[in-house]
Amino acid sequence: MEKTEDQTMEKIVSLAKRRGFIFPACEIYGGFGSSFSYGPYGTALKNNIKSLWLKRFVDGRDDMYAIDGPIILHPALWKASGHTDGFNDAMVDCKKCKKRFRADHLVEEATGEDHEGDLVKLNAALAAGIACPNCKAKQWTDARFFSLMFKTEMNGLEEPVYLRPETAGAIFVEFNNILDTMRPKLPFGIAQIGKAFRNEIVTGNFIFRVREFEQMEIEYFIDPEKEWDDVFENLLKEQEAFCRDLGLAEGSFTRREHEKEKLSHYSRKTVDVEYSFPFGVKELFGLAHRGDFDLKVHSEHSGKKLEFFDQASGRRFIPHVIEPSFGVERALLATLHSAYREEILEGGEERAVLKLPYQLAPIKVAIFPLLKNKEQLVAKAREIYSELRSVFACEFDDNGNIGKRYRRQDEIGTPFCVTIDFDTLEKGEVTVRHRDTMKQEKVSVEELKNYLLGQLK
Ligand code: GAP
Secondary structure (H helix, E strand, O other), X not given: OOOOHHHHHHHHHHHHHHOOOEEEOOHHHOOOOOOEEEOHHHHHHHHHHHHHHHHHHHHOOOOEEEEOOOOXXXXXXXXXXXXXXXXXXXXXXEOOOOOEEEHHHHHHHHHOOOOOOOHHHHHHHHHOOOOOOOOOOOOEOOXXXXXXXXXXXXXXXXXXXXXXXXXXXXXXXXXXXXXXHHOOOOOEEEEEEEEEEOOOOOOEOOOXXXXXXXXXXXXXXXXXXXXXHHHHHHHHXXXXXXXXXXXXXXXXXXXXXXXXXXXXXXXOEEEEEEEEEOOEEEEEEEEEEOOOHHHHHHHHHHOOOOOEEEOOOOEEEOOEEEEEEEEHHHHHHHHHHHHEEEEEOOOOOEEXXXXXXXXXXXXXXXXXXXXXXXXXXXXXXXXXXXXXXXXXXXXXXXXXXXXXXXXXHHHHOOOXXXXXXXXXXXXXXXXXXXXXXXXXXXXXXXXXXXXXXHHHX
């Protein structure tokens, strides 16, 4: 069935809550600051996304090293990187309804022009007659900058400290430790998955823009004297391959290269991988050539050399860096959106199904005794369940009729349902039902584990 995009978003949000993926956090207190909690299936899906990422970008390669740094880092780091003074968004208030907006978003939506970071151009564009999306008035306060840094305090320290606004910072400050302990050759990358915090002015579109989120980032260090286009292109291709790992359809994710004039002074090239979300084509992941900016500023501010010594040529230099950056929440939202389907079954019944890639499905196999009140069936189903759960993420369900149990597993994306019925007791066979085709087949209990291993590999 054709889905209209607005409805799809509503349906995904509703399914996410109803089926234990994502809940608005602190609902008993009325919700809080657009934050979300991940339920059991959301947690599993998130973990599976992170595992796939680690497999593709770290474990499957010889040139990547994973670290896990702190959320609260030395404030000097953020001063050096420019975040303390310059990590801002321009905000503007509607004088009539008092609603607050990101000025660059308003201008871009109305004119298609990107004036991020340029207050003069943003104010001029707003004054030229952009209407408030809420009340349609055209009276704006002056746009002004608002820091995105989350400030907090640390006992014993007078100056404020910050929750990291990106995971990248923790990577640069451990550059020497990775060199000393791992002895990598160039090019090599340092990878990290972890929480990042941004005091966003406007959050929204479910988990697309939130104040607390997870990033999966890599700083990939290269020799500045060597050609870098291929390295950049290969990382971009890997980002696109990761989109395919997530099950995103060809054509739903696209590249957008930032205009040269809009790049930060140190960047040679920046490309966003965008996804066609129901609310528009928006940034999913980013890839930026950052030159030697980061290592250089941290070296200057810390007084410590952050250099690579190339034994072959005898050269000592500050490597350049290419940074692939991924948001876990955006990856998860794109995954849910791509996987969500509504189908009309024979007889007119509707089913909603998450056609998740098998590797991402929170539950791989659901086990059902046909009847809850037949002791022998339940005991056999429990026996099969306890054998399979040591290999796959499994769920045991004896609630309601089989049709309802299928619908529930379809909605959480479980690839296989196994029903234990009287044939199991008499002939040693179970019924395996496939999520995507809904086809059912008989498999012997003896063969079941290997059969599922073959299907799920
Ligand atoms: N170190 C580079 C960096 O942080 P970014 O484009 O600001 O670059 C990287 O962020 C990724 O983090 C984005 O592509 C997006 O997936 C995710 N992200 C950024 N801000 C976010 C927010 N407020 N909510 C959810 N995800 C966000």
